Amino acid sequence: MRPEPLIELHGLSFTYSDGTQALDGISFQIRRSERVALIGPNGAGKSTLILHLNGIYRNATAVRVCEMPVTKPNLAEIRSLVGMVFQNADDQLFMPTVFDDVAFGPLNMGLGADEVRRRVTDALDAVGMAGLENKAPYHLSSGQKRAVAIATVLAMDPQVLALDEPVSGLDPRGRRRLIELLKSFEVTLLIASHDLELVLELCERCILIDNGRIIADFPARELLSDAPLLEAHGLEKPWSLRRSQE
Amino acid sequence: MERGTEGDSPAHGPAFDMHHSYLDKFASMDSPVHRLDPRVKTLAVAVFIGFVVSVGRREVLGLVPFALFPGILVAVSGVPAGYLLRRIAITSPLLLSLAILPPIFSRQPALYFGSFAVTVGMLNAANLVIKFCLCVTATLMLTSTTPFDRLLRGLQWLGLPKALLVQLSFLYRYLFVMADEGIHMKVARDSRLFARAAPGRRLRAVGGALGVLFLRTLDRSERIYAAMASRGFDGTVRTISELKFRAADFVFIGATAAYCCILRFGLM
Ligand SMILES: Nc1ncnc2c1ncn2[C@@H]1O[C@H](COP(=O)(O)OP(=O)(O)OP(=O)(O)O)[C@@H](O)[C@H]1O
Ligand SMILES: [Mg+2]
Numbered sequence: 032m033r034p035e036p037l038i039e040l041h042g043l044s045f046t047y048s049d050g051t052q053a054l055d056g057i058s059f060q061i062r063r064s065e066r067v068a069l070i071g072p073n074g075a076g077k078s079t080l081i082l083h084l085n086g087i088y089r090n091a092t093a094v095r096v097c098e099m100p101v102t103k104p105n106l107a108e109i110r111s112l113v114g115m116v117f118q119n120a121d122d123q124l125f126m127p128t129v130f131d132d133v134a135f136g137p138l139n140m141g142l143g144a145d146e147v148r149r150r151v152t153d154a155l156d157a158v159g160m161a162g163l164e165n166k167a168p169y170h171l172s173s174g175q176k177r178a179v180a181i182a183t184v185l186a187m188d189p190q191v192l193a194l195d196e197p198v199s200g201l202d203p204r205g206r207r208r209l210i211e212l213l214k215s216f217e218v219t220l221l222i223a224s225h226d227l228e229l230v231l232e233l234c235e236r237c238i239l240i241d242n243g244r245i246i247a248d249f250p251a252r253e254l255l256s257d258a259p260l261l262e263a264h265g266l267e268k269p270w271s272l273r274r275s276q277e
Numbered sequence: 278m279e280r281g282t283e284g285d286s287p288a289h290g291p292a293f294d295m296h297h298s299y300l301d302k303f304a305s306m307d308s309p310v311h312r313l314d315p316r317v318k319t320l321a322v323a324v325f326i327g328f329v330v331s332v333g334r335r336e337v338l339g340l341v342p343f344a345l346f347p348g349i350l351v352a353v354s355g356v357p358a359g360y361l362l363r364r365i366a367i368t369s370p371l372l373l374s375l376a377i378l379p380p381i382f383s384r385q386p387a388l389y390f391g392s393f394a395v396t397v398g399m400l401n402a403a404n405l406v407i408k409f410c411l412c413v414t415a416t417l418m419l420t421s422t423t424p425f426d427r428l429l430r431g432l433q434w435l436g437l438p439k440a441l442l443v444q445l446s447f448l449y450r451y452l453f454v455m456a457d458e459g460i461h462m463k464v465a466r467d468s469r470l471f472a473r474a475a476p477g478r479r480l481r482a483v484g485g486a487l488g489v490l491f492l493r494t495l496d497r498s499e500r501i502y503a504a505m506a507s508r509g510f511d512g513t514v515r516t517i518s519e520l521k522f523r524a525a526d527f528v529f530i531g532a533t534a535a536y537c538c539i540l541r542f543g544l545m
Contacts, residue, residue, distance in 0.1 A: 082503065085507050086506075087503045087506060087507065107509060107511075110506070110507055110508065110509050111509060113507075114507075115504070115507040117500065117503070117504055119500065121454055122497060122500040122501050122503075122504050123504040125447065125450060125451075125501055125504065125505065126426075126446075126450075126514075126516075127424075127425060127426030127429075127446055127449075127450065128424075128426055131426070131516050134515075134516065134517060135505075135508055135510075135514075135515070136508035136509055138515040138516070138517070139508060139509030139510060139511060139515065140509055144517050147517060148517065167424075167426075168450075169450065169454070183508065184507075184508070187508065187509070
């Protein structure tokens with residue numbers, strides 16, 4: 032039996048208030064333990080899509096998380112199920128200390144002080160940032176910020192981790208560390224990224240969107256080998272695939 | 278003595294990095310003063326300021342022993358005196374413009390040194406200057422030995438409204454980010470030969486830039502709100518209070534209160 036779907040989209044469309052249609056009839060499912068990449072050129076609608084998954088933009092009919100429609104009464108639960116890591120870590124780290132920031136989510140979930148402390152320690156351990164508890168987030172390097180941002184959602188023990196451009200702005204070592212870190216997780220992953228090598232390494236499935244529509248939804252290796260398709264949508268076939276097939 | 282490797286050192290990072298530790302620049306050092314509970318420190322400074330302000334307006338010599346409190350704090354904390362003096366100097370124009378008035382308006386003699394008459398106004402002015410310096414130094418010692426978040430917790434404990442403190446905390450956090458954004462925009466502008474533009478165009482460009490900065494800030498606040506909402510924010514900011522009073526805190530607040538009382542009531 033296949034694992035149950037954690038995220039279901041049925042014909043999701045979205046238009047911004049200035050009239051830009053960012054999403055146009057998107058449908059797919061993500062099942063437990065899947066690692067899915069969302070690729071597409073700038074402005075394709077990746078970020079907009081991700082913001083629908085935990086109800087920042089709400090669509091009760093088209094989006095279901097763990098069999099729940101995204102409605103106001105379900106929001107609190109849905110937000111603890113879907114951990115969201117945003118494109119810009121500075122927007123995500125808003126508390127005065129790393130500890131307070133990582134504790135923010137668990138405290139909002141109503142957990143007790145001891146449990147919160149345990150979760151903060153575990154989450155910071157998991158991302159290799161133990162010992163930074165009392166640092167101010169604005170004193171961290173970009174790589175550290177990204178890792179701490181991931182810890183802030185890990186501490187809520189989510190079922191799905193959705194990451195928007197997780198490695199943009201990181202140096203090669205920071206990028207490598209983050210990839211290894213994400214590989215070590217067992218949670219279901221949805222990653223929006225332009226870094227196709229990363230996609231190839233981390234995800235078994237890949238969804239290509241452009242202009243708010245799904246163009247292709249295939250196993251990552253297959254989709255990323257299709258140079259003409261990628262080029263038609265502003266992307267390039269990853270180098271590692273080119274060499275291996277020439 | 279530095280604990281962290283924060284962006285304090287001038288050798289570190291680009292120009293806008295300097296904004297980072299504007300208020301609590303020396304707060305990451307370690308000393309008995311730094312280790313005091315922020316609530317106790319805030320309360321002690323508030324008590325001290327209350328007593329200093331309550332001293333009569335003609336008292337001058339009686340105020341001098343009050344300098345012992347900030348003096349000890351400075352000496353024990355290791356915060357450079359030069360930094361404090363510079364901070365006081367920044368406020369001095371305000372102080373001088375206030376201190377210049379009494380000697381002009383109250384000229385009746387209060388006491389004589391030989392044939393030199395010291396007027397009431399002069400006493401008032403000296404009194405004002407000393408009080409001001411005492412209070413500013415004490416406050417600076419509080420803010421420069423306490424990380425900003427702990428300072429806010431101290432203020433919260435003293436009864437300041439939580440909503441205000443949350444706002445202060447966000448202001449402090451994102452001031453740097455906004456300053457960065459402003460600097461980036463200025464750099465982008467200057468690298469496109471802004472200095473050679475005609476004055477009229479320049480004015481319009483500055484207006485436009487301010488508008489964009491405002492919109493960017495609005496966008497950012499929306500993104501921050503989204504991040505907060507994603508982690509279950511419901512209007513209350515929660516933290517685990519790890520503050521604990523220690524024996525040294527009680528000794529400190531007791532000594533401060535006793536010292537202030539002796540000075541104040543010994544004078545009457
Ligand atoms: N707040 C907004 N108001 C109006 N239009 C917006 C807003 N945010 C995004 N858009 C538009 O919606 C479309 C999709 O944008 P989105 O940010 O989802 O793209 P993306 O795939 O994440 O792109 P990128 O790879 O550059 O991050 C774009 O055409 C964009 O201009
Ligand atoms: Mg995006």
